[in-house]
Amino acid sequence: DLRALADDITIYNIYGPSEITVLSNVQNLDGEKEITVGPPIMNTQIHVLDKNMNRVPIGVVGEIYISGIQVGLGYIGKDELTKERFMDNPFGEGKIYKSGDIGRWTFNGKVQCLGRVDHQIKLRGLRIELGEIENVMQNIPGVSASVVNKVEIDDKEVLCGYYVASTSVEESLVKETLRNALPYYMVPTYIIRLNEMPYTINRKIDRKALAKIKVDFAASYEEPTTPYQKSLAEAFETVLGIDKVGITDNFFELGGDSLLAI
Numbered sequence: 001d002l003r004a005l006a007d008d009i010t011i012y013n014i015y016g017p018s019e020i021t022v023l024s025n026v027q028n029l030d031g032e033k034e035i036t037v038g039p040p041i042m043n044t045q046i047h048v049l050d051k052n053m054n055r056v057p058i059g060v061v062g063e064i065y066i067s068g069i070q071v072g073l074g075y076i077g078k079d080e081l082t083k084e085r086f087m088d089n090p091f092g093e094g095k096i097y098k099s100g101d102i103g104r105w106t107f108n109g110k111v112q113c114l115g116r117v118d119h120q121i122k123l124r125g126l127r128i129e130l131g132e133i134e135n136v137m138q139n140i141p142g143v144s145a146s147v148v149n150k151v152e153i154d155d156k157e158v159l160c161g162y163y164v165a166s167t168s169v170e171e172s173l174v175k176e177t178l179r180n181a182l183p184y185y186m187v188p189t190y191i192i193r194l195n196e197m198p199y200t201i202n203r204k205i206d207r208k209a210l211a212k213i214k215v216d217f218a219a220s221y222e223e224p225t226t227p228y229q230k231s232l233a234e235a236f237e238t239v240l241g242i243d244k245v246g247i248t249d250n251f252f253e254l255g256g257d258s259l260l261a262i
Contacts, residue, residue: 013037015113019072019085019097020044025111035139036110044068046111047091048104056104061129063117064103067096102131121150123157124257126185133188136181137161142169145197147205148188156241156255161188162210164197184252222246 010030015037016023024046027038040046048062049055056062067089074082089096102120103113115131122128130148137146145164150157163174171191178187198209224233229247236245239260251261 015111017066017097017099017101019099020066020068021070021072024066024068024070027110034106034112035135036106036112038110040066040068040111044070045092046105047096048111053090058105058107061102061104061114061132064099064101064111064113065096066099067092067094069094071095071097102129123150123159124185124255128159128186133159133161133178133182133186136178137163137174140165140169140174140177142166143174145205147197147207147210149207149210151211158190158255159186159188160190160192160210162192162194162197162213164194169193184250185257189254222248 010028013027013029013035014023015025023041024044025037025040027036029035045067047055047065047067048060049065050062053065071094072086073095074086085098085100086095087098100117101113102115102117103111106112112135113131114129114135119130120127121130130150133148134146137143137148143163143165146161147163148159148161151160152158161174161178163169171193174191174193175187192213194213198206200206224230224245224247233245233247236249236251236254236256237243240251240254240256242254245254
């Protein structure tokens with residue numbers, strides 16, 4: 001928490017890509033319960049749109065587009081990329097810039113950024129914004145960094161959450177917080193605490209390096225002992241195609257859904 005560094009500092013959250021030279025939103029975080037980038041600055045419009053470039057309702061996640069007098073004309077020598085990112089503004093004059101960022105409007109007129117479009121995944125037929133999960137993890141007191149990946153384990157695609165935090169923030173607390181805040185299909189099957197996040201040379205979180213981290217299944221495995229537990233675990237293993245199911249494992253978090261349950 002930056003506020004722990006000093007009592008008299010003011011923290012601003014600033015958003016804006018270089019393509020709109022260079023700032024679109026500013027938010028003073030003093031007294032704010034929810035981290036946002038605030039409303040757009042003067043002469044700037046923020047549009048949260050669906051894949052058909054229709055405006056989505058307040059609170060609904062979409063892609064952030066930016067229009068206004070500061071939007072650039074395109075990329076020098078990159079006509080195809082310019083055509084893809086800089087378009088005629090369907091809501092007014094000039095160009096509109098397709099940011100590639102995922103976000104939503106809050107009910108008090110501010111913009112919340114939730115990640116990148118390329119971090120939007122589909123898992124068991126459900127579309128998931130990884131940034132939404134990361135945002136919940138990031139707001140847990142003591143958590144300094146968080147990221148969620150889709151990984152393949154035993155031929156099954158599952159979500160895995162990674163975080164850096166003080167020693168008092170146990171994996172069980174993180175998972176319980178996620179369960180209380182998100183639908184079951186968005187709760188990562190595995191939660192891993194790291195000493196530090198891996199970063200690329202550009203100081204962005206290295207998701208490929210995270211995917212190579214081995215998950216310690218044995219640490220959370222509790223063997224079935226009663227006939228009922230063994231029978232149920234065997235049914236889970238058969239339906240889900242998993243080699244070993246423990247008595248604390250969750251059917252839905254392991255990849256189950258309502259159809260498989262039937």
